[in-house]
Amino acid sequence: MSINKVMTLEAAMAHVPAGTRLMMGEFVGAGEPARCIEYMVAHKIGRLTLIAVTSGLRGDFLMGKLFAAGLVEEYIGTHVATSTEASDAYLSGQMRVKEIFPMGTWAEKVRAGAMGLGGCLVPVGVGILDAPGLFPEMTEPKRTIEINGRTFFVEEPLTAEVSIIRGGRADALGNVEFRYMAAQNQKDIAMAGKFTIAEVNEIVPVGTIPPERVGCPGPFVNAVVQGYTLEEQHRLYRDNWIKLGRLPKLPEGEEA
């Protein structure tokens, strides 16, 4: 087959100009597309609308750097303070946050965007999140609907111009295999973006990934880029975990 979605980082990131509405796979720093983030920081790709479940992990780590560099104009997610960098950008007024969603609501809004639905009906937070004044930048009150005597919020889908996900292995067709908890909702995010970049630890020949292990099928992916190898990625996270006191330091002279 003549399909080859493998690209250089530069070629893929040419699809991410300043002002992009960008969705990114992650969970408090885990499963983040490290090299794409570093590219955006190095090239100061700003005025981003960033759709991500959390605002990353503190400690000058990956996605948090986008906030620290002032590249995020608006954040759409569930938490502004998982990284101090995002918290500072929000509190200083540099970054806009119209509304904060419960995590399950956010995940279903992304799923609705991924699956071509008109939205979803969510019971969580009714009578709480629609309190006047809670989100001053919201232009319209939250819509509700009654079904069988229960009240639900009407939540619109979330979509993006570009989605960036991070997987373990991928092939030239764009099939992506995820590792452990880094699966997150990366497949939904891939489907919710018009142009989707998959950054992976390893690019393998077509046919290597067993079909039942494909977490994100190739048709949902436009570009595959080589990220850090798994070993490099382990070291990156281990170093940050040691720095944050979440893992004990290695004994003197002991190297991974």
Added chain:
Amino acid sequence: MSHLHGQDPRVIIARRCAQELRDGEVVNLGIGIPTMTANYLPPGVNVIFHSENGCFGFGPKPGTLDADSDISNASTEPVTLLPGAAIMDLATSLGAMRNGYIATSVLGGLEVDQEGNLANWAHKRQGKWWPGIGGGMDLCHGVPRIIAALQHTDKHGHSKIKKRTLLPLTGRNCVKTIVTDHAVFDVTAEGLILREAYPGLNVDNIRSITEADFAVAADFRPMQL
């Protein structure tokens, strides 16, 4: 906290919360003090820990060289996977929380009140509500037994156990049990019932630091720590 004689109040709370967990149930622990609960499970009590980033059955922290960058909990601390662990995607994991598949959740709180309302996601900072919801609201919506784990008073000595919290809520009428470094309350339709106090404290001691109204259980006793 003078009554603790130098012990860490968070450890007292975590130890006491661990006694609330039932063998074989599925449990979600929130960030902070609740996470520490896993360290103090009584002998013979084994539970399935759920992590909202998409896992049933995670285990303790690995050694530094064994840490895997793709195996971490909801606070992105490295964890291990126990035999029988199961991984799911994020929407499924949050669906499990919303739709009753988690039996018990231990959650931290800024304030809790006598109607079982929990506030743990927002306080005012620089005129804005800060910081964020995460999965807490999904848990309060769908988990039948929410245990609120928090220090009894703030750093100024004000009660965090309120008659009525005025902070934005995480969940309404959702808390079933409140565990603090001073006391354990059940939340009932008739209001709070004081079940236990830290050893050496009496009902008047608890009343003097508690804004909420409460009744005292017939079998009121000291915490067994």
